[in-house]
Amino acid sequence: MSAIEVFAERLGDYLEPDQVNLVRRAYFYAEQAHDGQTRRSGEPYVTHPLAVAGILAGMHMDHQSLMAAMLHDVIEDTGIPKDALISQFGDTVAELVDGVSKLTQMTFETKAEAQAENFQKMALAMARDIRVILVKLADRLHNMRTLGALSGEKRRRIAKETLEIYAPIANRLGMHSLSTEFEDLGFKAMYPMxxxxxxxxxxxxxxxxxxxxxxxxxxxxxxxxxxxxxxxxxxxxxxxxxxxxxxxxxxxxxxxxxxxxxxxxxxxxxxxxxxxxxxxxxxxxxxxxxxxxxxxxxxxxxxxxxxxxxxxxxxxxxxxxxxxxxxxxxxxxxxxAHWVYKSKEDVINGNHARTRQWLKSVLELQQRAGNSLEFIENVKIDLFPDEVYIFTPKGRIMELPKGSTPVDFAYAVHTDVGNSCIACRVNRRLAPLSEPLQSGQTVEIITAPGARPNPAWLSFVITGKARSNIRHFLKHQRHSESIALGERLLEKVLVSFDTTLSDIPQPRVHQVLEDCGMDSLEELLADIGLGNRMAYVVARRLLASESSGEIEAAKVAEPDDAQIREMPLAIRGTEGLVVSFARCCNPIPGDPIVGYLSSGKGMVIHQENCKNLADNRHSDENILHLTWDKDVTGEFTVELRVELEHERGIIAQLATGITMADASIDKISVDERDGRTSVVQLVVRVRDRLHLSQLIKRIRVLSGVLRITRLKN
CATH class of the missing domain: 3.30.460.10 (Beta Polymerase, domain 2)
Structure with a gap:
């Protein structure tokens, strides 16, 4: 009896006779297509597709998967087009074969960026039809079983790829026996001794x-x-x-x-x-x-x-x-297991539903990731899960990778919950958002309207979903904030020319955008806000006559640089990510300030007498005169140096004094100078200079305090 007839007899145990005939037909088509081709071992090439179908039959896969297994190398190796397969075997089988062919063209030996692109293709193919990856896994398993015919270097490359990519995917899909065999075969090929x-x-x-x-x-x-x-x-x-x-x-x-x-x-x-x-x-x-x-x-x-x-x-x-x-x-x-490929109308069992949920989350990561490397970093976290099981307040169970924090949990519940999260309760007690969760804990997320993700969360979140959503939000937030700052900087210059942005004719705006190679005004404003372009230069180009390239004399009288500098920009303290406060001098409301436009980073605010700006404060065109808005809000950090005499409980008194002054301590360090005195370095948060002076007065009256100074630079 021929090999295909033996195989067909085996399929009769769980497939209908007409389905077995379709698989048989696919085999004969593949045999004809691969006629004259042999494997490295010298066997006819068709033995490979038959073996791949055999692996899938062992899992009781449906007839379409077995047909795709028989035909999986036809498009790539024999030049038969996809259309020919559609006319012979229908859309579904042709799509599966095409999906597997595209995965086969992937190589994982290239540099990280290319590998990530390939991995992205694989995830998308899986999301379209999970059977694509099942056929690919069976194809890879047979190749691993017959690695002996290949050269040592190629053998090691394929083994490494199997251990890093295919074994974790098989494990994630719950295919333990396949994953185990991949690992053992890969291990033997990578480290034979x-x-x-x-x-x-x-x-x-x-x-x-x-x-x-x-x-x-x-x-x-x-x-x-x-x-x-x-x-x-x-x-x-x-x-x-x-x-x-x-x-x-x-x-x-x-x-x-x-x-x-x-x-x-x-x-x-x-x-x-x-x-x-x-x-x-x-x-x-x-x-x-x-x-x-x-x-x-x-x-x-x-x-x-x-x-x-x-x-x-x-x-x-x-x-x-x-x-x-x-x-x-x-x-x-x-x-x-017990594969019955379900149509959308049918109910899918728990395991299929879980896998679909995972694939949906993979697609979501792919859409939100900034680039393919970020995507592969996020998916690899999900491919190596060591889960913890967390309860919602209503008793629903959520599984998360080991080491997940309440922020990861918040994003697992819903993206909006993560984005507006401000605090959490673990087992009904308030807990830090960075605390790793343990199985069996009940976690409640506290949200607030208008709350935003904190960039510091990226240092402790574990899951790909949380990481990609935080990055996506911050990127979008940074973009909108840089547009707002760019508009304020440009309007400030235009006002000195007695005009505004809305007065500039649209054709002129389009001409400047074209000259700058930009698609929209928002893009140009964002570039100004990020410090990549000078507002003054852009303003002059906007006001220049198209013919002469000079300022239209009839419309505006050009101010000198000093006039522009005399009109300071007001800082509100809520500008966000594109406006930051220099750590060298820690400016607070009430301090005279200047802004330094740093390319790609936006504006960094320094005290006017900051030593880091002393040399080029009057000459550098990147430096702007600023003022504090009368409605400035928020808390600002200040560094203080306190010299103390040794007394029992003096540090506790100091901390209590700061709290009583309605300020908070970010950092405290004590340096013992000699047997009698110590120097305490404090980083505290205050609202403005008035608040700081009240705080200093309260500290100064404590017994044991010898001297207190505010540190700058």
Missing amino acids: RAQLIDRAVRSARGNRKELLSKILDTLQTCLEREGIPGRVIGREKHLFGIYQKMRGKRKSFNEIMDVYAFRIIVDKADTCYRALGAVHNLYKPFPGRFKDYIAIPKANGYQSLHTTLFGMHGVPIEIQIRTEEMEELANNGIA
């Missing part, structure tokens, strides 16, 4: 442990029978790459890892899992804190099981996983 050593050690350890292993297995099986629990017990082998990672990552010796005996108990239904758990806990004492219930709270990829660790005979640790036959199938084949 290490794999050989560990393999030899595992075989030797297995021989020594055979007797004890079968004794524990018999005891567990007898225990289930005695309790009347229908189920089977199987020994669980640790895979080579898993052992290697534990030895490397957890700094454990080989013997420490192999001393743990692992078993799996497979039962009929979820209720029985808990009965089996009770039975084994009665048989051997459980390790405290080592029980995990992934049935009640499944992992993000749909994995369900009970995990427990027991003190076995002679104190030997025994790891046990308890699950149903369905959970076992799902753990091994993930989203491909």
Whole structure:
């Protein structure tokens, strides 16, 4: 019997006869298309598509996936166009083949930017039809199984790509057996010597442990029978790459890892899992804190099981996983388990729904990411999840990567919740937004209308969704703020020419935009606000006559530079990201100030007598005269130096005095000068100079305070 007939017979177990015939037809089409082509091993090329379809059939994939597997190299390797496949096999199969072909053209050896672009393509192909990636994973698995025919360098490159990209994707889709095989094959190709050593050690350890292993297995099986629990017990082998990672990552010796005996108990239904758990806990004492219930709270990829660790005979640790036959199938084949490809109208089961949710979030990341490198950074975080399970106040469970903070949780609930988050309660108590969350905690997010994401959040958030949304918001906010500042700077100059921006004829504005290579006035204003263009130069160009390039004499009399400088711009303190306050001199409302336009950063405000600007304050065209708006708001940092005599509790008195003056301490450091005196450096937040003078008075009257000075530069 030919190979395809043997395969067709196997498919008859779960596919309809007409579906089997379609798969057979796709095979003969591929055989004809690849006629004369061979693999590196010398076999006819068609053996590869047949093997890929065989892997998918083992997962009970639908007939369209098997047809796509048969045809997956036809477009790329034989020159047959996509249209020919549409006319022969229909749109769906042709789209799957096209999707797999595009993924096959990707190479991950190129520099980071190109790799990220390719990864983006893969994510988008997955989002359109998840079967594309399943066919690709099966294709990669067969290639990994037949790596021997390739050169050493190519073998290592493909293995590295498999370990970094394909194994995590298989794991994220819940396909544990596929992920494990990828890891072991990749490990053997990347580090043949290490794999050989560990393999030899595992075989030797297995021989020594055979007797004890079968004794524990018999005891567990007898225990289930005695309790009347229908189920089977199987020994669980640790895979080579898993052992290697534990030895490397957890700094454990080989013997420490192999001393743990692992078993799996497979039962009929979820209720029985808990009965089996009770039975084994009665048989051997459980390790405290080592029980995990992934049935009640499944992992993000749909994995369900009970995990427990027991003190076995002679104190030997025994790891046990308890699950149903369905959970076992799902753990091994993930989203491909019992595959029935659903149309949009059908209800999709929990695992499919979870995967679709993940793919939707991947698409969202792709739209919000500034570039492909940012996108791959965010998705890779989601591909290596070690989850914590957090409850909302209404009892809904959310899974997040380990190390997630309340800000990550807020964005997981909804983007708007994250953007307007100001505080949080963890288990009903106020907690910092940067505190890492633990499984089982209940988190409530406190929001406020008009609140904005804080740039400092980027230093502690973990999830891709939170990171990309914060960056997206800040980018958008920075852009709108730079437009507003640019408009104020330009209007300030135009007023000195006795005109305003609205008086400039539109054709003239368009001409200047064209000369500057800009598409819109907003773009030009943003460039001024970011300090990339001088408002004075732009104003002169806007007022220049198109013919002569001179200022229209009839319309405006040109002011001198001094006149422009005499009209200071008012600072409100709420300008946002494009206006910052220099840390060298910490200006506060009431201080005489100037602004320095720094290219790409916007305006940095300094005190007028700041040493950092002393040399070029009168000559530099980037320096603007500023004033404080009468309605200035916000808190501003000031650095103070306090000399103290040693007294019990003097630092506490100092902190209390600052709080009583309605100011807050950002930073405090104490330097002991000698046995009698100390110098305290303080960074405090005040509203203005009047508030600062009240604060200094309050500190000065404390007993033990010798001198207090405000530090500048």
